[in-house]
Amino acid sequence: MKYLAQQAINALQLGSIYALIALGYSMVYGVLTMINFAHGDVFMLGAFFCLLLIAIVPVPFWVALIVVMGATAILGTLIERFAYRPLRDAPRVSAIITALGCGLVIQNTTLGISPYARPMPHLLDNVTYQFGGLTVTTLQIIIIGVSVGLMMVLDFLIRKTSFGMAMRAVASDRATVSLLGVPANEIIAITFAIGASLGGAAGLLYGMAYPVVSAGMGITVGWKAFVAAVIGGIGNMRGAVLGAFILGAVEVMTVAVLPSTYRDLISYSLLLLILVFKPHGLLGKPTLHKA
Amino acid sequence: MTINNEGIALEVQDLEVRYGGIQAVRGISFSVNPGEIVAMIGANGAGKSSTLRAIAGAIPHAGVIRLGGEVIRTVHPEEIVRKGLSLVPEGRGIFANLSIEENLRLGAWTNRKEFDVNLEKVFGLFPRLRERRDQMAGTLSGGEQQMLAVGRALMSRSKILLLDEPSMGLAPKLVLDIFAILRDINKAGVTLLIVEQNAVMALRLAHRACLLELGSIILTGTGAELLENPKIRSAYLGQ
Numbered sequence: 001m002k003y004l005a006q007q008a009i010n011a012l013q014l015g016s017i018y019a020l021i022a023l024g025y026s027m028v029y030g031v032l033t034m035i036n037f038a039h040g041d042v043f044m045l046g047a048f049f050c051l052l053l054i055a056i057v058p059v060p061f062w063v064a065l066i067v068v069m070g071a072t073a074i075l076g077t078l079i080e081r082f083a084y085r086p087l088r089d090a091p092r093v094s095a096i097i098t099a100l101g102c103g104l105v106i107q108n109t110t111l112g113i114s115p116y117a118r119p120m121p122h123l124l125d126n127v128t129y130q131f132g133g134l135t136v137t138t139l140q141i142i143i144i145g146v147s148v149g150l151m152m153v154l155d156f157l158i159r160k161t162s163f164g165m166a167m168r169a170v171a172s173d174r175a176t177v178s179l180l181g182v183p184a185n186e187i188i189a190i191t192f193a194i195g196a197s198l199g200g201a202a203g204l205l206y207g208m209a210y211p212v213v214s215a216g217m218g219i220t221v222g223w224k225a226f227v228a229a230v231i232g233g234i235g236n237m238r239g240a241v242l243g244a245f246i247l248g249a250v251e252v253m254t255v256a257v258l259p260s261t262y263r264d265l266i267s268y269s270l271l272l273l274i275l276v277f278k279p280h281g282l283l284g285k286p287t288l289h290k291a
Numbered sequence: 292m293t294i295n296n297e298g299i300a301l302e303v304q305d306l307e308v309r310y311g312g313i314q315a316v317r318g319i320s321f322s323v324n325p326g327e328i329v330a331m332i333g334a335n336g337a338g339k340s341s342t343l344r345a346i347a348g349a350i351p352h353a354g355v356i357r358l359g360g361e362v363i364r365t366v367h368p369e370e371i372v373r374k375g376l377s378l379v380p381e382g383r384g385i386f387a388n389l390s391i392e393e394n395l396r397l398g399a400w401t402n403r404k405e406f407d408v409n410l411e412k413v414f415g416l417f418p419r420l421r422e423r424r425d426q427m428a429g430t431l432s433g434g435e436q437q438m439l440a441v442g443r444a445l446m447s448r449s450k451i452l453l454l455d456e457p458s459m460g461l462a463p464k465l466v467l468d469i470f471a472i473l474r475d476i477n478k479a480g481v482t483l484l485i486v487e488q489n490a491v492m493a494l495r496l497a498h499r500a501c502l503l504e505l506g507s508i509i510l511t512g513t514g515a516e517l518l519e520n521p522k523i524r525s526a527y528l529g530q
Contacts, residue, residue: 168386169397173384179347
């Protein structure tokens with residue numbers, strides 16, 4: 001029982017990080033019905049931006065988090081502006097190829113600059129607390145707390161602010177949004193910025209939790225988050241969070257009872273099962289797409 | 292064609308719209324005076340919607356469009372809304388998953404300061420919307436959705452409203468209601484340019500009207516004149 005509770009904490013930690021990344025996939029899919037395949041690499045760069053920052057100035061965690069989120073937000077906006085926007089009305093395949101291309105450029109540029117995995121220095125004094133036999137670290141509390149906090153801010157933004165209202169309207173009918181005087185391009189750019197900043201925050205948190213940072217993280221971790229978004233129902237924010245926590249739990253429990261090499265097999269099998277029995281994901285709704 | 296643009300709300304000269312190799316609008320010219328209702332009638336594919344969409348900045352065009360004397364060149368519809376012209380699109384373009392109030396808030400994007408005042412005016416015109424302000428717009432009936440679309444466009448306090456087939460898909464009683472409200476809106480000082488396949492309703496409402504066929508204007512006159520025109524009577528009124 002105690003062992004399960006301990007694993008549940010680990011699952012929450014992994015799930016939180018997946019959720020932050022999955023939200024970025026889902027937001028962009030929501031407004032543009034496009035899978036931003038470069039998003040995993042933005043997550044990876046979040047960790048590298050942090051390494052770079054603390055190599056220059058040793059800043060505390062909170063400062064690093066804000067700087068990394070700002071830097072990845074700018075990166076996300078640039079990707080949207082220069083790679084995706086010119087192809088907005090092109091066939092969907094072009095956008096997907098461009099997104100994959102962006103991801104490859106980011107990944108291989110990073111690999112060129114930093115061919116080897118790097119250790120992430122400690123940003124926090126990691127204290128271990130005991131609660132009735134359960135072990136919880138400062139790091140775990142921070143990761144789960146920051147993730148949940150950011151998700152609550154996002155939920156507020158989407159449901160209660162003018163931006164969120166416009167974002168939901170763009171997701172529903174982009175052409176009509178412009179006819180109302182709402183600058184759809186700005187709304188889309190801000191959506192990318194927010195999604196990328198959450199991915200960047202996830203990169204930093206992931207680097208702190210599993211303190212090795214490598215150029216391949218965008219594939220190994222980022223794509224898992226994409227799987228989580230699809231499981232939850234891509235385009236649906238709550239679905240992304242739900243899918244992420246389910247995937248986190250499944251992975252942690254798999255490793256707890258099976259050899260760790262089975263982890264990816266189980267994760268992707270879960271995806272297959274969902275796609276077979278609930279193709280729109282757990283919370284996704286079937287939609288009709290215009291050609 | 293008049294030289295003095297001062298008194299003209301909207302002026303279109305030699306407007307052309309192409310989709311790839313297809314020319315939908317073939318060099319039409321017309322003008323709309325402030326406070327006027329102008330109707331544009333014609334069959335499917337005559338170029339009516341393309342004309343409205345070009346004026347609203349939603350699609351590229353050739354020729355000259357003047358809004359209050361200023362030449363419009365942009366393909367960003369949001370700039371046109373700021374200049375005081377709104378299009379109520381064909382099929383209404385309601386955001387089904389947003390509440391009625393949110394739909395109206397989006398319509399007020401360019402004019403958020405007077406939101407409360409304008410909201411009262413729109414609710415005054417369409418009391419049904421007030422009753423249902425927190426409901427998802429997708430739960431509204433077709434007629435209510437059309438009212439929401441018109442109300443949403445009014446939230447920007449546009450001086451000129453373009454309406455693309457406001458009667459489409461509505462029961463005859465609702466068409467009468469909508470057109471009565473359009474008359475009220477016009478009396479309150481809003482200039483209207485209406486595209487319709489329901490020629491009788493549009494011609495009865497309009498001060499002036501034109502008939503489009505295959506991308507060209509082939510008849511113009513007052514609404515009453517066109518209602519009496521034998522060609523229109525046989526082709527569009529079934530008489």
